[in-house]
Structures are given as C-alpha cells and as structure tokens.
Amino acid sequence: MLLCIFSLTGCQQQIMQAQVRDSRIVVLDIGHYYHPQRGGQGARTPDKRFGNIEECEYWYRYVGYTARIIEQAGYQCRICCRGSMPTDKKLAEIAIREGVHHVNTPEPNAVYRSKHHPHRMAVGMLSTNYALDQKPAAVIYLHHNSMTNHWKVYNKGAIYCNDVGQQLGISVADVITRSIYDQGGMPNNGVPCDIILRNDGRRGGGDWLNACNESYVPAIITEATFLSNPEHARFLGKEANAIRYAEAIGHGVVHFLNAR
Ligand SMILES: [Zn+2]
Numbered sequence: 001m002l003l004c005i006f007s008l009t010g011c012q013q014q015i016m017q018a019q020v021r022d023s024r025i026v027v028l029d030i031g032h033y034y035h036p037q038r039g040g041q042g043a044r045t046p047d048k049r050f051g052n053i054e055e056c057e058y059w060y061r062y063v064g065y066t067a068r069i070i071e072q073a074g075y076q077c078r079i080c081c082r083g084s085m086p087t088d089k090k091l092a093e094i095a096i097r098e099g100v101h102h103v104n105t106p107e108p109n110a111v112y113r114s115k116h117h118p119h120r121m122a123v124g125m126l127s128t129n130y131a132l133d134q135k136p137a138a139v140i141y142l143h144h145n146s147m148t149n150h151w152k153v154y155n156k157g158a159i160y161c162n163d164v165g166q167q168l169g170i171s172v173a174d175v176i177t178r179s180i181y182d183q184g185g186m187p188n189n190g191v192p193c194d195i196i197l198r199n200d201g202r203r204g205g206g207d208w209l210n211a212c213n214e215s216y217v218p219a220i221i222t223e224a225t226f227l228s229n230p231e232h233a234r235f236l237g238k239e240a241n242a243i244r245y246a247e248a249i250g251h252g253v254v255h256f257l258n259a260r
Contacts (some may be wrong), residue, residue: 019135025076026132026138032055032082034083034086035083040054040055040056040058043144045228051234059142063098063100063246064079066249072255080103108135110123112125120214122202124209138165147228158223160196160209162218165212179251186232187231
C-alpha cells in the first residue's frame with residue numbers, strides 16, 4: 001500500500017492485474033460476421049468435397065458447447081460477434097438461445113480504434129471493446145484457419161496469443177494436441193498444436209491481442225484447424241467432432257483458469 005503512494009502507475013497496474021486475476025468472466029468472440037445476403041464472411045472450405053464449412057457460421061453453431069464447459073466449471077461466459085444478428089433462421093435461433101451480443105459494427109470490414117487503448121486499431125476492434133468492457137479473465141477469439149483456396153494437407157495449426165496469454169495458449173494448444181489431433185481423430189501427421197505470440201500490430205488480429213494485453217487480459221485466437229486441409233474439414237464436418245472440438249477449447253480455458 002505504501003508503495004502505491006509513491007508509484008501511482010505501478011499501483012494502477014496492480015489493481016488492474018488483480019481485477020483480471022479475480023474475474024470469473026470469459027468472453028467468447030465469434031469470428032468475422034454474417035452478411036445478410038452472402039452469409040458467413042470468414043474462411044471456408046474450397047468446395048464441398050470434404051465438408052462444407054464456413055468459420056463464422058461454424059462458431060454460431062458450436063460456441064454454446066465451448067461456453068457450457070466453461071460454465072460447468074463455475075465461470076460465466078459472454079458471447080459476442082462483431083456483426084449483426086444473422087438473417088439465417090437457424091443461426092438466429094441459436095444466437096438468441098445463447099444470448100449472443102451483436103456489436104453491430106457499422107462497417108464490419110473497416111478499421112476501428114480501441115476504446116481502451118486508442119493507439120490500437122484493427123478490423124473487428126469493436127468486439128474487443130465489448131470484450132474489455134466485461135472486465136474479463138480471458139478473451140477467446142473463435143476462428144478456423146485456411147492455408148489456400150484449394151485443398152492441401154497442411155499441419156501447422158496454432159493458437160495465437162498475447163504476452164499475458166501465453167499460459168492460456170499453452171493450455172488450449174495442449175488439449176487440442178492430446179484430444180483432437182491424430183489420436184483424437186483429426187489427422188495432423190504427428191505435428192503438435194503450436195503457440196504463436198502475436199504482437200505485430202494490425203496483422204491477423206494483432207491489435208485485438210495488444211489491446212487485451214494492455215489491460216492485462218490473456219487473449220487467444222484459435223487457428224489450430226485448416227478448412228483448406230481435407231483431413232481437418234472431413235473431421236470438423238461431422239457434428240459429433242465439431243462439438244468435441246468446441247468443447248476441447250472450453251477444457252483448455254478451464255484448465256488455465258483453475259491453475260491461475
Ligand atoms: Zn477467421
């Protein structure tokens with residue numbers, strides 16, 4: 001306490017860090033957005049041969065399974081998406097049931113400024129503003145990756161994380177390696193799920209992670225699966241596997257939160 005009197009900045013930092021550590025709220029951000037005519041605007045499988053998946057629509061369908069695992073462990077989830085309520089009836093039904101908060105970004109592909117750390121700017125930043133308003137313990141940006149627009153076996157999936165999110169990244173990557181890849185049923189040639197520290201500005205959500213980092217909030221982007229990899233697409237295309245994958249992320253988050 002005495003230290004605080006002499007170092008206001010250090011004190012503020014400690015208060016913010018303690019707030020994050022004591023928080024029991026997890027924000028799950030459904031990646032990209034749903035366009036009223038064109039549907040989900042994330043990565044998609046090159047064609048329907050090995051599965052017909054688009055990442056934003058996928059996460060509307062399965063985010064609830066991630067949330068349930070986290071909630072069963074005694075934490076709360078807030079689910080958001082940078083877009084607006086999907087015009088697809090089935091997805092809208094799920095969004096209402098799961099209480100998805102739609103940020104209604106006016107121009108979903110435009111760059112926006114962080115409300116909490118104004119030098120941070122990125123497409124999709126408005127959902128990060130919402131996320132940090134929740135005073136969360138962690139923020140999970142739910143995505144899939146895609147290597148090419150044609151089919152290609154590629155195994156270098158990773159969890160991108162911010163500096164304070166490295167343990168969170170390790171926990172989630174570990175569950176994916178052990179329970180999803182290879183023995184878990186999704187062929188990955190024995191390559192484990194990697195963890196990549198991302199702090200390079202706007203690139204690939206870098207400034208979402210940076211904004212969270214400057215609030216001391218662990219944050220990750222899940223890019224462990226490739227919709228352009230026929231083996232990943234075939235696995236995720238089966239409902240039971242899609243649920244298992246969504247749950248695996250939940251287990252990784254819980255493992256991290258319980259170990260804090
Ligand atoms: Zn994505």
